[in-house]
Structure formats: C-alpha cells, structure tokens
Amino acid sequence: MSDETASKNILIVDDEEIIVDILMRRFERMGFSVHAALDRITAIDILENQQIDVIMCDVLLPNGTDGEAVLHAALAQHPESHFVAMSGNIMSDESVQKLLQQGVDLFIKKPFLSLGEVADQVAELVSHSE
Amino acid sequence: MIMDDLHFKEKKGAHPIPVHTVEDHEEPLGELRRFEDENNELRKELELGEERIKLLKKELKQANKLATLGTMGAGVAHELNNPLTVISAEADEILDSIVAGRLSAEQTVVSVKNIKQCAERMRCLIDYIRQYIRRDEDTSWSKIDINVIVENALLILKPQMLSQGIELKLNLSKPLPQIWGHKTKLGSIFQNLLSNAKDSFDDLTDTRNRQIKIETTFVATKEIIITLSDNGCGISENIKEKIFDPFFSTKQADKGTGLGLAMTIENIKEHRGTLYCDSKENVGSKFTISLPLERRGPNRKH
Numbered sequence: 025m026s027d028e029t030a031s032k033n034i035l036i037v038d039d040e041e042i043i044v045d046i047l048m049r050r051f052e053r054m055g056f057s058v059h060a061a062l063d064r065i066t067a068i069d070i071l072e073n074q075q076i077d078v079i080m081c082d083v084l085l086p087n088g089t090d091g092e093a094v095l096h097a098a099l100a101q102h103p104e105s106h107f108v109a110m111s112g113n114i115m116s117d118e119s120v121q122k123l124l125q126q127g128v129d130l131f132i133k134k135p136f137l138s139l140g141e142v143a144d145q146v147a148e149l150v151s152h153s154e
Numbered sequence: 155m156i157m158d159d160l161h162f163k164e165k166k167g168a169h170p171i172p173v174h175t176v177e178d179h180e181e182p183l184g185e186l187r188r189f190e191d192e193n194n195e196l197r198k199e200l201e202l203g204e205e206r207i208k209l210l211k212k213e214l215k216q217a218n219k220l221a222t223l224g225t226m227g228a229g230v231a232h233e234l235n236n237p238l239t240v241i242s243a244e245a246d247e248i249l250d251s252i253v254a255g256r257l258s259a260e261q262t263v264v265s266v267k268n269i270k271q272c273a274e275r276m277r278c279l280i281d282y283i284r285q286y287i288r289r290d291e292d293t294s295w296s297k298i299d300i301n302v303i304v305e306n307a308l309l310i311l312k313p314q315m316l317s318q319g320i321e322l323k324l325n326l327s328k329p330l331p332q333i334w335g336h337k338t339k340l341g342s343i344f345q346n347l348l349s350n351a352k353d354s355f356d357d358l359t360d361t362r363n364r365q366i367k368i369e370t371t372f373v374a375t376k377e378i379i380i381t382l383s384d385n386g387c388g389i390s391e392n393i394k395e396k397i398f399d400p401f402f403s404t405k406q407a408d409k410g411t412g413l414g415l416a417m418t419i420e421n422i423k424e425h426r427g428t429l430y431c432d433s434k435e436n437v438g439s440k441f442t443i444s445l446p447l448e449r450r451g452p453n454r455k456h
Binding site for chain 1: 238239242244271
C-alpha cells in the first residue's frame with residue numbers, strides 16, 4: 025500500500041480537531057503527505073496553493089454549504105483529484121446520490137465502521153488513478 | 155329548553171310560582187327566575203369552554219415538545235456522531251497498533267484521553283436531552299441563572315450555527331441575579347428563538363456577514379432583559395400578526411410545525427415576563443424578553 029500512496033498528497037477537512045488528528049496519524053503512517061484544515065477558508069487556500077491528490081472532507085450540515093464550497097474549489101483547482109465526503113448527519117439516500125452526482129467519488133458515514141477500512145478505501149481510490 | 159327547566163323547577167319547588175296563570179299581569183319573580191336559569195346555562199357553557207381551552211393547551215404543550223425534539227433530532231445526531239467517530243476510531247488505532255506490535259504508551263495516552271473527552275461530551279449532551287424530555291414531570295421551580303440557560307441552549311445550536319457560517323456574538327452580563335423560574339421551560343424559550351434565528355439565514359443567497367447576537371442585562375432590582383438579534387431574512391409585514399399563532403409556520407413541513415413561538419409566548423407568560431418582536435424583512439429580527447426578578451409562583455392565569 026505505501027508504495028502506491030507514497031508522495032501522494034491528502035487534504036483532510038473537518039471542524040472536529042480530534043478527527044483531523046486521528047486521520048492525520050493514520051495517513052502519515054501510510055506514507056501520505058498530509059495537509060489539514062478545520063474550516064472551509066483554510067481548505068480552499070490549501071487547494072489553491074498545493075498539489076492535492078485526494079480530499080477527505082466533512083460535508084457538515086444538511087444544507088452543506090461548507091462541504092460544497094470545498095468540493096467546488098477542488099473540482100476547479102484539481103479536476104483530477106479524488107473527493108471523499110464524510111458526514112455524521114442523518115442523510116437521505118437522495119442527498120448522498122446528489123453528492124455523488126456533483127463529483128464526489130466516495131461517501132463515508134460517521135462514525136466509521138472501521139478506521140482501517142476507511143483508510144484502505146481512500147488508498148485504493150488514489151492507487152486507481154495511476 | 156329553558157322553559158322546560160322552569161316548569162320542572164316550579165313543580166318540584168316548595169312554593170311553586172305560577173308563571174302563565176295570571177293574564178295581563180307581569181310576573182317579576184318568574185322573569186327573574188328565567189334570567190337566573192339562562193345565566194346558569196351560560197355559565198355552564200363557559201365552564202365547558204374553559205375546560206376545552208385547558209385541554210387544548212395541554213395538547214399544544216405535548217405536540218410542541220415532540221415537534222422541538224424532532225427539529226433537535228438532526229442536530230443531536232450530528233453532535234453525538236462526531237464524538238462517537240473519535241471514540242470508535244481511537245479504539246481502532248489502539249487495536250491496530252497492538253496487532254502491528256507498535257503500540258506505545260505515548261500513543262495510548264493520547265488515544266485514551268481523546269476517548270474520555272468525547273465520552274464526557276456525549277454525557278453532557280444526553281443529560282441535556284434528558285432534562286428536556288422530562289420537562290413535564292419536572293414541575294419544580296427554582297432559582298435560575300439565565301446565562302446558564304442560554305449557554306445550555308447553545309450546546310446543540312452553536313456548532314450548527316458555526317458550521318453554517320453564522321458568527322455568534324455573546325454579551326452576557328455576569329454575574330446575573332437569579333430569577334425564579336422553570337429550568338426546562340426557560341430552556342425551550344431560547345431553544346426555539348435561537349433555532350428560528352439560525353434558520354432565518356437558510357434561504358439567503360447574498361454574502362452578508364451572518365450574525366446572531368445574544369445579550370443579557372440586569373435592570374436594577376426589577377428584571378432581566380435578554381435580547382436575541384439576527385441579521386437574517388426578517389419577518390414580512392403581512393405575516394407579522396400571525397407568527398405567534400399555533401401551527402403558523404413559514405418553514406418546510408420537516409423543519410417547523412408552527413408551535414415554537416406559540417409555546418414560547420406561553421412559557422414567557424408563565425414566568426410573568428414579556429416578549430417584544432422587532433423585525434424588518436431582509437434586514438433581521440430582534441426579540442426582547444423581559445423576566446421579572448420578583449419571586450412568585452408560576453403564573454397560571456394570563
């Protein structure tokens with residue numbers, strides 16, 4: 025796994041600092057170069073200035089303006105990158121479908137069933153882009 | 155109907171008063187009796203009406219409790235899912251590290267501390283919900299710090315506001331003298347008004363700096379004034395009169411039942427307080443609540 029993920033850049037966006045911290049630890053161990061943001065403005069700033077291969081972003085609340093803004097910035101700056109949306113909200117199948125239609129590659133529900141599986145799924149997304 | 159009653163009473167009475175027997179002669183006592191019976195009849199109707207109002211008010215309270223719980227539901231799920239994510243993921247971290255044979259004491263301390271912190275957050279939240287649900291059983295009135303009530307209401311609403319890009323400005327005067335009140339009913343006042351303030355930005359498409367301000371002040375010896383203002387969509391002139399009507403709502407069916415403000419008024423009246431609303435369409439709304447300090451029981455008549 026680490027051969028494929030080495031030198032890959034991941035951006036983690038979540039307003040929950042501990043979640044960012046846990047994901048950072050895990051992805052760093054897997055060989056990713058990890059960038060993190062606790063809000064949309066920082067996330068968009070990173071997207072404009074860094075090479076990013078995969079974005080893991082909490083879509084926050086039902087109207088999801090924050091997550092959407094990051095998604096749009098990601099699509100504009102790095103159309104070849106992968107976008108993983110996360111949410112702890114109760115989301116209908118339609119809203120998840122809508123996210124996928126907007127360009128989200130993977131939707132992950134919080135709490136994660138298994139952190140290891142989540143990390144593997146993200147790594148697989150990146151390895152497929154080779 | 156009334157005449158029948160009259161005849162019945164005349165027959166049974168110890169001294170029956172003839173009503174129709176004497177022609178061309180006014181019978182003042184008979185007329186008096188008729189009025190009295192009519193009066194009794196009306197009083198009975200009034201009592202029935204009052205009973206019905208009481209019953210409807212009780213139903214309104216119950217419906218509102220469920221409605222607020224419904225709108226709280228989504229927020230609660232989000233607020234519980236985040237710490238739950240941390241707890242579950244940190245547990246995975248520890249387990250995976252053990253399997254990989256690289257578990258360090260340092261990492262264990264970090265993970266366990268995070269787990270503890272998140273478990274505590276969930277405990278606080280569940281405590282708050284439990285208090286809320288038990289509002290009708292818990293009928294006790296006590297001395298209460300309004301600032302604490304405001305802060306509790308923000309426990310669920312603040313993270314939602316922040317993630318919707320709403321700036322929250324708190325100006326709580328501390329220490330505030332305590333007022334005599336009902337904790338959960340007071341809580342529901344702020345839960346409702348602040349939730350409305352948050353929703354007032356939902357349909358806005360402009361880039362205004364979204365703000366909600368909360369201010370508490372003490373007016374010497376008499377009362378506590380709380381103002382809640384937002385610069386959201388405001389209330390249009392043609393619906394201003396209706397906003398306190400039960401079941402009137404501008405929100406979609408899944409977001410509002412139209413019971414929030416009706417119940418808010420009830421709760422404020424019960425605390426002998428007043429509520430003023432000042433609002434301009436597309437500029438914002440300001441709600442001013444005044445609660446008296448004077449210690450008296452709940453106001454049941456209003």
